[in-house]
Amino acid sequence: MYPYPFDYVRPDTLEEALVLAQEDGMKFLAGGQSLLPLLNLHVAEIKGVIDLQQVAPRLKFIEWEQDHVVLGSFLTHEELHHASLLGRRCPLFPMAAACIGHPRIRQRGTLGGSLAHADPLAEWLLVMTLLEGKIILTSSQGERQIPFQEYLLGPMMTVLDPGELIVAVDISLPEAASYGFVEMSRRPGDYALVAAGVSVLWDQDRIAKASIVVSGISDVPLTFPVITRNLSDEYPSLGLIDDVKRAIEAEVDPPSDILADASYRRHLAATLVGRALYQAIDDRFQGQRLMAK
Ligand SMILES: Cc1cc2nc3c(=O)[nH]c(=O)nc-3n(C[C@H](O)[C@H](O)[C@H](O)COP(=O)(O)OP(=O)(O)OC[C@H]3O[C@@H](n4cnc5c(N)ncnc54)[C@H](O)[C@@H]3O)c2cc1C
Numbered sequence: 001m002y003p004y005p006f007d008y009v010r011p012d013t014l015e016e017a018l019v020l021a022q023e024d025g026m027k028f029l030a031g032g033q034s035l036l037p038l039l040n041l042h043v044a045e046i047k048g049v050i051d052l053q054q055v056a057p058r059l060k061f062i063e064w065e066q067d068h069v070v071l072g073s074f075l076t077h078e079e080l081h082h083a084s085l086l087g088r089r090c091p092l093f094p095m096a097a098a099c100i101g102h103p104r105i106r107q108r109g110t111l112g113g114s115l116a117h118a119d120p121l122a123e124w125l126l127v128m129t130l131l132e133g134k135i136i137l138t139s140s141q142g143e144r145q146i147p148f149q150e151y152l153l154g155p156m157m158t159v160l161d162p163g164e165l166i167v168a169v170d171i172s173l174p175e176a177a178s179y180g181f182v183e184m185s186r187r188p189g190d191y192a193l194v195a196a197g198v199s200v201l202w203d204q205d206r207i208a209k210a211s212i213v214v215s216g217i218s219d220v221p222l223t224f225p226v227i228t229r230n231l232s233d234e235y236p237s238l239g240l241i242d243d244v245k246r247a248i249e250a251e252v253d254p255p256s257d258i259l260a261d262a263s264y265r266r267h268l269a270a271t272l273v274g275r276a277l278y279q280a281i282d283d284r285f286q287g288q289r290l291m292a293k
Contacts, residue, residue, distance in 0.1 A: 003039035007048025014055045014165075018140040021050055021163035028052055028165060030074065030113035033105050059112070059167060062086060067174050070136075073112025073166040078103075080111060089173045091283065092130070092197060095181040096123035102189045112166040120155045120220050121191040123183070129221045130179075130197040130213040133171040139164040155219045176202045180279030182272045186259065192216055193260050196272035200231075200280045207231050212244075212277070214269050217254035224251065236281040239293040245274040 007026075011017040020026055025047030029035060038044040052059070052074065059074035062083055069086065080086070081097035100106055100114075100123050114124045115135065128135070128148045135151050137144050139161065148169075151158055160166070183195030194216035201209040210231040215221040227247045234240055254265035281290065 001040050001042065003036075004042065004045055006039070006046055008051065009048065010051040010054055012054050014058055014138075015140075017050050017052060017055055018138065018163065018165060021165065022140055023047065024162075026050055026163075028116075030110040030116075031076065031105075031108035033101070033109040034113060034117040034119070061168075068170060068172050070168050070170045071111060072168050073110060073115070075111050077101075077106040077109050077111070077114070081106065090131075090171075090177075090179055092127050092179045092181050092199075095179075096127050096197070099123055099183050099185070099192065099195070105189075111169070115151075115166055115169070116158065116160060118152060118156045118158050119191070120218075121195070121215055123192075123195065125152065126195055126197050126213050126215045126221045127181075128169060128171075129223065130199050130211055131171045131173070132211075133169045135166060136168045136170060137164050138167050143167070145170070152220055174201060176208075178202065178280045178283040180276030180283070182275045182279070184268050184272060194254075194265055194268040194272055196269065196276045198273065198276040198280045200277075200284065202284055205235060205285075207234050207236065210277075212248070212273055214248070214252070214273060217252050217265050217269050222252070224248065227251065235291075236285070237291045237293050239291075241274050241277050241281075241290075244277055245270040248273045 009020055011020055027035060027046045027049050029049040029051045056074045059072045061072040063070045077097045077100045080093050087094040111124055114122045133148045134145050135148055146159060153159060178200050180198040183192035185192045197213045199211045200207055210228045212224045212228055213221045249266055249270040252266050252269045254262050256262045
């Protein structure tokens with residue numbers, strides 16, 4: 001299908017883009033991998049698009065400051081996949097990026113576009129929820145920074161005001177942390193049925209703080225504060241992973257839909273969390289055999 005007619009502008013500067021975005025019905029165009037399909041399917045009707053290609057270089061950066069990294073919103077999924085220092089410090093990035101769509105989508109789709117579109121199954125939503133990042137926004141009214149927990153209001157709903165642009169995300173990546181990410185989809189390239197991410201901050205060989213996020217079992221990626229609080233001060237073991245899997249299985253209450261019923265999603269949530277936790281432990285202990293208890 002062809003989209004309804006719409007205006008097209010390609011400003012030379014970010015400032016110009018922000019002024020144009022104040023007009024009702026104008027939408028930023030980044031990689032076009034979500035907006036253009038919606039227009040083609042007549043799901044979205046807009047006045048026009050503001051193509052950000054000319055200002056992309058200003059929004060495509062990776063800046064390190066001690067254990068913080070700031071990622072520009074115009075980085076593509078592919079660039080995040082292959083950013084080597086980022087991948088070494090936080091393997092969540094290559095692991096999650098590799099699961100997004102197909103190569104063509106990864107080459108054009110951007111971090112900012114994914115966070116603005118806010119599909120509840122988007123890998124970057126899970127990663128940002130897990131890393132408790134900050135999101136940096138700008139508009140012609142000025143700049144603001146929001147903790148990611150406050151950014152997401154629901155499926156495809158965010159606190160973004162009309163005309164507001166995601167500039168970057170700011171994430172803390174402590175040296176003593178390790179990560180795991182696993183997802184299951186029906187076919188390679190499909191959105192995940194269920195995905196799980198785990199981060200563990202270590203105090204020597206003990207867990208100082210753990211976080212678990214699962215998507216595909218609720219309207220937004222879910223966190224498990226009670227389960228993860230109980231992991232603090234524990235030594236990792238196969239028994240501990242089994243305990244976590246059982247706790248997840250008991251806590252989640254996913255819906256059934258055309259792709260998978262509730263019991264399968266519940267089973268996937270527990271299994272994938274177990275695998276992601278194992279990855280995070282294995283990454284820390286470099287393949288050493290885990291104790292049973
Ligand atoms: C077949 C297919 C499979 C896919 N599979 C997956 C998948 O498995 N996982 C996944 O996460 N995604 C998937 N996607 C979506 C893909 O990741 C998109 O790239 C992403 O959702 C949107 O990024 P974009 O840069 O293409 O944004 P666009 O499509 O250009 O824009 C999307 C929305 O975000 C707004 N926007 C864009 N940039 C900004 C910004 N900087 N600030 C504020 N608003 C902005 C636009 O106005 C628009 O409303 C898939 C897409 C397709 C077509």
